[in-house]
Amino acid sequence: MSNETRTISPAQKIIDAVGGSANVKSLTHCATRLRFELFDAGKVNREELEKINGVLGVVPQSGDRYQVVAGGGVATLYNEIKSLPSMANAGKHTEKTDAEIKAEARNKVRGRFSWVDAFFEFLSDSFRPILGVLLGASLIIAFASILDALEIIKFRDDTKSSTWVFVDAMWHSVFFFLPLMVAYNASKKLRIDPWLGTAVMGALMTPEFVSLSNPERFSNTVCQTNDSLGTKSCMAEVFGINMPLHDYSGQVFVPLMMVGVLALVYRGLKQIFPENLQMVFVPFFSMIIMIPFTAFLIGPLGVVVGNGLGSGLAWLNGHAPIVFAVLVPVIYPFLVPLGLHWPLNALMLVNIQTLGYDFIQGPMGAWNFACFGATAGVLVLSIRHKETVMRQVSIGALAAGLLGGISEPSLYGIHLRFKRIYPRMLVGCLAGGIVIGLTGGVTTGAFAFTSLLTIPVFSPVWRYTLGVTVAFVVAMVLIIISDFRMPQERAALKAEQEADAAAQGANETADHSAAPVAGETTDVLAPVAGSVVALEKVGDAVFASGVLGAGVGINPENGTILAPISGTVASVQKSGHAFGIKSDDGVEVLVHVGIDTVNMQGKGFDVRVEKGARVESGDVLVEVDLQQIADSGFATTTIVTVTNTKSMTNVEPIESTSVKAGEKIISVTR
Numbered sequence: 310m311s312n313e314t315r316t317i318s319p320a321q322k323i324i325d326a327v328g329g330s331a332n333v334k335s336l337t338h339c340a341t342r343l344r345f346e347l348f349d350a351g352k353v354n355r356e357e358l359e360k361i362n363g364v365l366g367v368v369p370q371s372g373d374r375y376q377v378v379a380g381g382g383v384a385t386l387y388n389e390i391k392s393l394p395s396m397a398n399a400g401k402h403t404e405k406t407d408a409e410i411k412a413e414a415r416n417k418v419r420g421r422f423s424w425v426d427a428f429f430e431f432l433s434d435s436f437r438p439i440l441g442v443l444l445g446a447s448l449i450i451a452f453a454s455i456l457d458a459l460e461i462i463k464f465r466d467d468t469k470s471s472t473w474v475f476v477d478a479m480w481h482s483v484f485f486f487l488p489l490m491v492a493y494n495a496s497k498k499l500r501i502d503p504w505l506g507t508a509v510m511g512a513l514m515t516p517e518f519v520s521l522s523n524p525e526r527f528s529n530t531v532c533q534t535n536d537s538l539g540t541k542s543c544m545a546e547v548f549g550i551n552m553p554l555h556d557y558s559g560q561v562f563v564p565l566m567m568v569g570v571l572a573l574v575y576r577g578l579k580q581i582f583p584e585n586l587q588m589v590f591v592p593f594f595s596m597i598i599m600i601p602f603t604a605f606l607i608g609p610l611g612v613v614v615g616n617g618l619g620s621g622l623a624w625l626n627g628h629a630p631i632v633f634a635v636l637v638p639v640i641y642p643f644l645v646p647l648g649l650h651w652p653l654n655a656l657m658l659v660n661i662q663t664l665g666y667d668f669i670q671g672p673m674g675a676w677n678f679a680c681f682g683a684t685a686g687v688l689v690l691s692i693r694h695k696e697t698v699m700r701q702v703s704i705g706a707l708a709a710g711l712l713g714g715i716s717e718p719s720l721y722g723i724h725l726r727f728k729r730i731y732p733r734m735l736v737g738c739l740a741g742g743i744v745i746g747l748t749g750g751v752t753t754g755a756f757a758f759t760s761l762l763t764i765p766v767f768s769p770v771w772r773y774t775l776g777v778t779v780a781f782v783v784a785m786v787l788i789i790i791s792d793f794r795m796p797q798e799r800a801a802l803k804a805e806q807e808a809d810a811a812a813q814g815a816n817e818t819a820d821h822s823a824a825p826v827a828g829e830t831t832d833v834l835a836p837v838a839g840s841v842v843a844l845e846k847v848g849d850a851v852f853a854s855g856v857l858g859a860g861v862g863i864n865p866e867n868g869t870i871l872a873p874i875s876g877t878v879a880s881v882q883k884s885g886h887a888f889g890i891k892s893d894d895g896v897e898v899l900v901h902v903g904i905d906t907v908n909m910q911g912k913g914f915d916v917r918v919e920k921g922a923r924v925e926s927g928d929v930l931v932e933v934d935l936q937q938i939a940d941s942g943f944a945t946t947t948i949v950t951v952t953n954t955k956s957m958t959n960v961e962p963i964e965s966t967s968v969k970a971g972e973k974i975i976s977v978t979r
Contacts, residue, residue: 318389319361319362319363319364319386319389320386320389320390320392320393321393321395322357322361323343323358323361323364323377323386323390324390324393324395324396325357326353326354326355326357326358326361327345327347327352327353327354327358327375327377328347328348328349328352328353328354329352329395330393330395330396331348332347332348332349332352333345333346333347333348333396334346334347334348334373336387336390336391336396337698343376343377343386343387343390344374344376345374345375345376345377346373346374346375346698347373347374347375348373349373350369350373350374350375353367353369353375355367355369358377363386364377367856368851368856431495431498431499431565431569434494434495434497434498435491435494435495435498435565435568436491436494438494439483439487439490439491439494442483442490443483443756443758445480445483446479446480446481446482446483446484446756448758448762448763449476449479449480450480450755450757450763450766452762453473453476453480455765457765480755484558484559484661484756485558485559486514486558487558487559487560487561488510488513488514488557488558488559488560488561488563488564489507489510489511489514489564491510491561491564491565492506492507492509492510492511492564492567492568493506493507495564495565495568495569496568496571496572499568499569499572500572501568501571501572501575501576502575502592505571505575505592505595505596506564506567506568506571508592508596509567509571509595509596509599509600509603510557510563510564510567510603512596512600512603512604513557513563513600513603513604513608514557514558518554518604519556521543521545521547521552521554522543522545522554524543527545529545529546530543530544530545530546530554531543531544532544542554542555543555547604547605548601550605552604552605553605553608553609555608555609555612557608557612559661560611560612562611562612562614563603563607563608563611563612564611565611566607566610566611566614567599567603567607567608567611570599570602570607571595571599574594574595574598574599575591575595578590578591578594578595579591623660623664623668626668626750630746630749630750631743631746631747632746633668633672633746633750634671634672634675634742634743634745634746634750635672635739635742635743635746636672636742637653637669637672637673637675637676637742638672638673638674638675638676638679638738638739638741638742638780639676639735639738639739639742641653641673641676641738642676642680642731642734642735642738653669653673656669657669657670657756661754661755661756665754666752666753666754667752667753667754667756668750668751668752670751670753670756670757670759670767671745671750671751671752671753671767671773671776672742672745672746672750672751672776673759674741674751674759674767674773674776674777674780675737675738675740675741675742675744675745675776675777675779675780676738676741676780677710677714677716677759677760677777678737678741678759678777678778678780678781678784679734679735679737679738679740679741679780679781679783679784680710680716680719680720680724680734680784681707681710681711681716681719681781682734682737682780682781682782682783682784682785682788683719683723683724683730683733683734683737683784683785683788683793684703684706684707684710684719684723684724685703685707685781685785685788686733686784686785686786686787686788686789686793687699687703687723687727687730687788687793688700688703688704688707689785689788689789690788690789690792690793691703694799699723702723703723706719706723707719710760711760711761712760712761712762713758713760714757714758714759714760714762714763715758723793727793727794728795729791729792729793729794729795730788730793733784733787733788733791734784734788736783736784736787737779737780737781737782737783737784737785737787738780738784740779740780740783741776741777741779741780741781741783742776742780744775744776744779744780745772745773745776748772748775748776749772750772751767751768751769751772751773751776752767752768753766753767753768754766754768759777764777829894829978829979830976830977830978830979831874831892831894831896831976831977831979832874832973832975832976832977833873833874833896833898833949833951833973833974833975833976833977834871834873834874834926834927834970834971834972834973834974835863835873835949835968835969835970835971835972835973835974836863836870836871836872836873836900836930836947836949836970837863837865837866837867837868837869837870837871837947837970838863838865838866838867838967838968838969838970839863839864839865839866839947839967839968840863840864840966840967841861841862841863841965841966841967841968841974842861842862842863842864842946843861843862843962844859844860844861844862844948844950844962846862847862847904847946847948848904848944848946849904849905849948852901852948852950855954857899857950857952858897858899858950858951858952858953858954858955858960859950859951859954859960859961859962859975860899860948860949860950860951860962860975861948861949861962861963861974861975862946862947862948862949863946863947863948863949863968863974864945864946864947865933865935865945865946865947867935868932868933868934868935869929869932869933869970870900870902870929870930870931870932870933870947871926871927871928871929871930871970871971872890872900872918872924872925872926872927872928872929872930873890873898873900873926873949873974874890874892874896874898874926875892875893875924875925875926876890876891876892876893876896876898876923876924877890877891877921877922877923877924878890878918878919878920878921878922878923878924879891879897879920880920881916881918881919881920882907883911884906884907884909884910884911884914885902885911885914885915885916885931885933886901886902886903886906886907886909886914887899887900887901887902887907888900888918888930888931889952890924894979895953895979896951896953896957896977896979897951897952897953898949898950898951898952899948899949899950899951899952900930900947900948900949901947901948901949901950902914902931902933902945902947903933903938903943903944903945903946903947904943904944904946905943905944906938906943908941908943909937909938909941909943912937912941913933913934913937913938913941914931914932914933914934915931915932915933916930916931917929917930917931917932918930918931926971927970927971933945949974949975951975951977957977957978957979958978958979959976959977959978960975960976960977960978961975961976961977961978962974962975963975963976
């Protein structure tokens with residue numbers, strides 16, 4: 310066995326220090342920094358990270374973002390990290406699902422009544438796994454509705470051809486067998502045999518059970534029709550007892566209630582029978598107990614509950630349509646993040662089953678399109694402000710929303726991260742709901758995810774289109790006008806982008822510089838006269854930490870800022886507050902005028918040079934109105950640093966209490 314000790318590379322040490330590859334959600338880099346987005350920033354070992362060779366410093370950011378300053382060697386280090394075998398699946402297998410995010414959100418608001426939270430989790434997990442087939446079925450209906458609107462087929466005609474009857478079967482299968490799907494998922498959620506729950510519910514959907522509703526075959530069967538709902542209910546005598554008979558296809562409350570009782574029976578039977586007999590006798594007794602109990606009591610009760618809730622909402626929609634149309638889209642944004650919207654979704658299905666149409670989905674569309682409109686606003690701003698990551702996130706979220714009707718990517722990827730979005734999105738919800746309510750409401754005969762593709766399934770189409778358009782546009786415009794970031798967040802981001810650009814500009818000139826001679830000394834001169842301030846006391850945490858190199862601060866006596874070194878202007882910020890200069894012998898100097906003066910957006914700065922220009926020490930870089938900076942509430946301290954300090958043999962600021970413009974303030978030994 311080899312006694313050699315394996316050397317761990319700096320790249321691997323960095324990954325270990327940020328919590329391992331499993332903690333890395335994404336990794337990019339700029340000119341000087343590795344930019345990590347982590348699953349849990351709390352796992353970062355900052356002390357170990359700062360000790361790693363090649364790491365100049367670390368900069369924790371909001372959320373789970375973390376930056377590792379590596380200077381000019383960042384690209385090489387980035388490639389080494391991406392080449393690590395452990396990074397092959399980084400950001401994939403550990404990424405949280407929507408279900409996990411929702412569970413975390415619920416955990417944050419759990420109160421004294423935990424059973425309430427558990428109930429809504431039960432509802433949510435009973436439906437979430439079948440979202441895909443529900444979406445697929447709704448799109449089939451949408452395309453068929455488009456063909457019907459174009460009069461290519463008569464989608465709702467009872468005399469349509471066998472081909473289109475078969476198309477009906479393609480989408481109707483999902484809604485007909487929905488009780489079985491819900492029973493299966495609900496059983497899994499309560500940790501009982503899911504096939505047992507499916508079998509119990511399936512007994513009420515067999516041809517034999519359905520045939521009990523035929524009074525011509527069974528003389529003791531009596532049927533009656535509900536004129537208001539248009540439904541038929543029958544009563545058959547079974548075991549000498551009157552059994553209410555209903556059409557259980559499409560029902561959702563019945564399987565939910567049944568599985569809740571089945572869980573108690575199932576666990577009780579498992580305590581009675583020894584383990585070697587449970588496989589046979591637990592399902593056997595569960596079925597002979599639960600099928601009759603469901604047929605005689607739970608099934609009819611579930612139908613009554615569903616019809617009652619549907620009738621109550623129908624009454625509200627009929628007597629106060631404007632209230633109903635506003636209420637639904639306004640409460641939905643608060644229900645969806647916690648999974649509490651499923652009771653309303655279940656009622657939509659009940660309405661379609663009993664009434665033949667639903668009146669909830671139309672107003673709900675105002676919420677969805679307001680959600681997508683807010684995302685569109687974020688997209689516009691991310692393009693305007695050159696925020697690459699947010700642009701990518703918002704494009705994906707907007708595509709999922711407008712084409713699939715899925716709000717989760719917008720909700721969890723954007724809206725819940727920025728507190729300014731929700732109030733503006735709610736205004737869009739309110740506006741869309743008011744339009745739908747004032748114009749008379751919207752109905753649909755199918756359960757449809759509210760997207761661009763499903764617009765034709767709503768009636769009248771013009772009313773629904775107008776409502777969701779208003780919701781979308783209002784939310785989008787409000788976000789664009791007021792931004793989704795707080796002013797201080799926007800300023801910090803802009804400063805970060807400009808600092809990156811300055812460093813990038815300095816690196817871009819590296820290849821055009823003459824090779825420096827080791828041991829030679831270069832002097833960095835004062836760009837302005839004034840009192841000298843140690844870097845750790847300049848009032849800016851990033852500069853004070855030294856991650857942008859060694860240097861000094863100067864409280865300026867006047868506003869004429871000169872070039873501290875001869876060389877090429879590598880970068881000039883649009884705001885005029887920062888300049889990067891690379892000397893002919895490879896020294897990279899940053900001149901930063903004022904603290905947080907990026908927020909002045911160029912006011913009071915008269916820039917005299919351009920990027921790429923040749924300057925000699927003493928040339929004027931910018932004329933600054935110091936009084937305007939002070940009146941705006943910012944410090945005028947001008948900072949000079951050698952950004953590639955780590956690549957130099959020695960960088961020594963000159964100790965002095967005051968300097969004149971052009972006097973030496975930093976000595977650099979290459």
